[in-house]
Amino acid sequence: MEIAIPNLRHLRVFLAVAELKSITRASENIFLSQPAITQAIAKLEGLLGAPLFERHSDGMYPTPSGEVWQKRVSRAIDYIQTATQEIVKDNTQKERIPKNLVALISTTQLRALVAVSEVQNFSIASRNLAVSQSAVHRAARDLERLLGVILFEKNSLGTRATKAAQTLSKATKLAFSELRQGIYEINALQFKDISTITVGSMPLARMTILPKSILQFNERHPDVNINVTEGPYADLLHHLRQGDIDIILGALRHPSPADDVIQEELWAPPLSVVARKDHPLMTKSVISAQDLAEFAWVVPATGTPTRQAFERIFNEADVSQPTRLVESSSQILIRELLIESDRLTLISAHQVEREINIELLTVLHFPLEHTRRPIGLCVRKNWLPTVTQSHFLSLLREISERFR
Numbered sequence: 001m002e003i004a005i006p007n008l009r010h011l012r013v014f015l016a017v018a019e020l021k022s023i024t025r026a027s028e029n030i031f032l033s034q035p036a037i038t039q040a041i042a043k044l045e046g047l048l049g050a051p052l053f054e055r056h057s058d059g060m061y062p063t064p065s066g067e068v069w070q071k072r073v074s075r076a077i078d079y080i081q082t083a084t085q086e087i088v089k090d091n092t093q094k095e096r097i098p099k100n101l102v103a104l105i106s107t108t109q110l111r112a113l114v115a116v117s118e119v120q121n122f123s124i125a126s127r128n129l130a131v132s133q134s135a136v137h138r139a140a141r142d143l144e145r146l147l148g149v150i151l152f153e154k155n156s157l158g159t160r161a162t163k164a165a166q167t168l169s170k171a172t173k174l175a176f177s178e179l180r181q182g183i184y185e186i187n188a189l190q191f192k193d194i195s196t197i198t199v200g201s202m203p204l205a206r207m208t209i210l211p212k213s214i215l216q217f218n219e220r221h222p223d224v225n226i227n228v229t230e231g232p233y234a235d236l237l238h239h240l241r242q243g244d245i246d247i248i249l250g251a252l253r254h255p256s257p258a259d260d261v262i263q264e265e266l267w268a269p270p271l272s273v274v275a276r277k278d279h280p281l282m283t284k285s286v287i288s289a290q291d292l293a294e295f296a297w298v299v300p301a302t303g304t305p306t307r308q309a310f311e312r313i314f315n316e317a318d319v320s321q322p323t324r325l326v327e328s329s330s331q332i333l334i335r336e337l338l339i340e341s342d343r344l345t346l347i348s349a350h351q352v353e354r355e356i357n358i359e360l361l362t363v364l365h366f367p368l369e370h371t372r373r374p375i376g377l378c379v380r381k382n383w384l385p386t387v388t389q390s391h392f393l394s395l396l397r398e399i400s401e402r403f404r
Helices: 008-020 022-031 036-050 064-088 107-119 123-131 133-147 161-187 203-207 209-220 233-242 289-293 305-316 333-341 347-355 385-404
Strands: 053-056 058-064 153-155 157-161 195-199 225-229 246-252 259-266 272-276 297-299 326-328 344-347 361-363 373-382
Touching: 008 036, 008 064, 022 259, 036 064, 058 064, 064 133, 064 161, 064 289, 107 123, 107 133, 107 153, 107 157, 107 161, 123 133, 123 361, 157 161, 161 385, 195 203, 195 233, 195 361, 195 385, 203 209, 203 333, 203 347, 209 225, 209 385, 233 246, 233 373, 259 385, 272 333, 272 347, 289 305, 297 305, 305 344, 326 373, 333 347, 333 361, 333 385, 347 361, 373 385
Parallel strands: 195 225, 195 246, 297 326, 297 344
Antiparallel strands: 053 058, 153 157, 246 373, 259 373, 272 344, 272 361
């Protein structure tokens, strides 16, 4: 279900009332009439389906939902504030930039910015937003005038987002993610936990701890949606840092892949050389790297931890690398290629546990204990998980212990 992002100006009004505990003082501080402030708060409460303030004789105080919302809105506004300051700091015409810039930016402008930045095309962005192309152009140009910078440039392929656009687009997506987190938390306070957890998963995790964790988690949280995204690690990392994904689950990278993420090891299984049942190498009591090099292989992409381990097998034995390679991380394709041929693969035995149990595949006796690789979590460094998300993380850790 698509979560509606509130009006940015209404959020600013909410923060003013929460901080000053008075509509009158907020009105004087943000230069907005008291009826307009009252209306903005009412719209927010209607959107969130919960009261945000308790009215007392000595002022207005946030309810439990209001406290949650204040924390999330403050974090969201901080993302946008920091990005706009970074964008305008080197602007030669910064004396023309309004002092209270964030107060003038609208949610509509930010949604247009993100939509165009993601697809690099105004026409596609307008279709994705279900608005006219002229409306998207207008929102983008108005934002450019406010910031005093160019956000989009034309090139041979169509439209290119400038560095300023990329900076503010990323901050906006992280801000919107904070607001969705706040909405999830407010729903949970009202016993309507219908939130979504988005997990970027690599192959080994998909076959081991993730399915077990999801099944156990949904016993307690039946209405929470789990979105599992698959893809190359670089794509998953990009979406994690942009706020599209909450957690990456898979092989950890060393050194850390970015300064704004943190990694946590869950367990470290060794790799195994896997082949079909009755493979010719099954007859050998001792298998050498030279023996392995004589067969065709199915391997993951260059640069992945498993591919690096594969290459080390032959480099350390001073044996030429196998050349008849198929590159794939598809579990189904790997299994079928192995079953129907004498090809080999390097993989964790956990990933093909079912195939081994029913004797479709087997592990060859080649020592690889030194190939243990850390599998774990990767999250944004400043990510603040909801209670529900924290429970899911705890389950991942608990179930990982069974694989150690």
